[in-house]
Amino acid sequence: xxxxxxxxxxxxxxxxxxxxxxxxxxxxxxxxxxxxxxxxxxxxxxxxxxxxxxxxxxxxxxxxxxxxxxxxxxxxxxxxxxxxxxxxxxxxxxxxxxxxxxxxxxxxxxxxxxxxxxxxxxxxxxxxxxxxxxxxxxxxxxxxxxxxxxxxxxxxxxxxxxxxxxxxxxxxxxxxxxxxxxxxxxxxxxxxxxxxxxxxxxxxxxxxxxxxxxxxxxxxxxxxxxxxxxxxxxxxxxxxxxxxxxxxxxxxxxxxxxxxxxxxxxxxxxxxxxxxxxxxxx
Ligand SMILES: C[S@@+](CC[C@H](N)C(=O)[O-])C[C@H]1O[C@@H](n2cnc3c(N)ncnc32)[C@H](O)[C@@H]1O
Numbered sequence: 001x002x003x004x005x006x007x008x009x010x011x012x013x014x015x016x017x018x019x020x021x022x023x024x025x026x027x028x029x030x031x032x033x034x035x036x037x038x039x040x041x042x043x044x045x046x047x048x049x050x051x052x053x054x055x056x057x058x059x060x061x062x063x064x065x066x067x068x069x070x071x072x073x074x075x076x077x078x079x080x081x082x083x084x085x086x087x088x089x090x091x092x093x094x095x096x097x098x099x100x101x102x103x104x105x106x107x108x109x110x111x112x113x114x115x116x117x118x119x120x121x122x123x124x125x126x127x128x129x130x131x132x133x134x135x136x137x138x139x140x141x142x143x144x145x146x147x148x149x150x151x152x153x154x155x156x157x158x159x160x161x162x163x164x165x166x167x168x169x170x171x172x173x174x175x176x177x178x179x180x181x182x183x184x185x186x187x188x189x190x191x192x193x194x195x196x197x198x199x200x201x202x203x204x205x206x207x208x209x210x211x212x213x214x215x216x217x218x219x220x221x222x223x224x225x226x227x228x229x230x231x232x233x234x235x236x237x238x239x240x241x242x243x244x245x246x247x248x249x250x251x252x253x254x255x256x257x258x259x260x261x262x263x264x265x266x267x268x269x270x271x272x273x274x275x276x277x278x279x280x281x282x
Contacts, residue, residue, distance in 0.1 A: 010063055035062065093206055106127075118183075121187060121188045121210075121220075122144050132165040140165040143172070173228075184239070217246065224238070234281040
């Protein structure tokens with residue numbers, strides 16, 4: 001079988017299983033690139049290249065897993081975020097393109113001078129690494145409750161040779177005592193446990209520890225908003241990514257805790273997804 005023949009047959013099989021495959025061509029291409037080690041351009045130009053038996057077996061086993069709904073990023077162990085190729089694994093969330101909106105906003109609020117940034121619930125380290133890569137003069141610290149997520153984020157920093165970032169285990173702020181930051185960012189778990197989306201598509205394979213929070217998804221957000229003032233320099237900012245229907249509740253939490261300049265921003269799909277506020281100490 002050639003590269004082109006495999007692509008053709010894989011796309012058709014994925015299309016037949018359209019419940020789980022909404023981007024069959026892209027999924028098949030990523031899997032084929034991963035197994036053959038060839039670029040997209042090579043596959044297009046030399047489609048008549050024959051696959052080895054071992055490659056065909058590996059391709060079949062990955063395609064079977066994709067047909068059962070497993071995310072392509074977990075199959076190939078990598079996903080790009082902010083143009084950084086990040087290692088991913090089922091210990092945490094696969095970084096989403098929409099989270100780049102949070103990064104853009106946070107970067108726009110950073111002073112021109114060096115400052116400290118915290119990323120709470122860092123997972124792969126996506127947000128922390130994106131910010132550290134843009135601002136090599138700043139120190140970024142990423143925390144996660146789960147040791148395996150912290151290990152993954154550390155591996156990403158090492159692989160990408162980003163040195164102005166540290167990753168530690170912490171239950172939100174618990175290991176950050178007495179530290180102050182100019183910017184605190186977080187994309188915490190915010191989905192209600194009964195949300196039917198948790199039982200659909202790729203998300204079924206991601207850990208609930210990265211997705212689900214109590215109080216209709218607001219418990220971790222509430223915790224972070226209420227404690228952050230102790231860790232923010234006066235005039236510093238907290239930015240939180242949340243669900244598209246949570247903006248009002250999140251704004252109310254910011255306001256009740258005494259933040260000012262509270263504002264919600266939309267993601268690339270036009271949904272209200274990031275709320276931020278500034279905190280001044282008396
Ligand atoms: C929605 S994921 C976000 C991951 C990453 N920041 C991103 O945007 O791709 C939430 C992350 O919060 C972490 N988390 C859950 N509970 C936590 C806690 N109590 N303290 C710190 N991190 C926690 C999860 O392990 C997960 O990595």
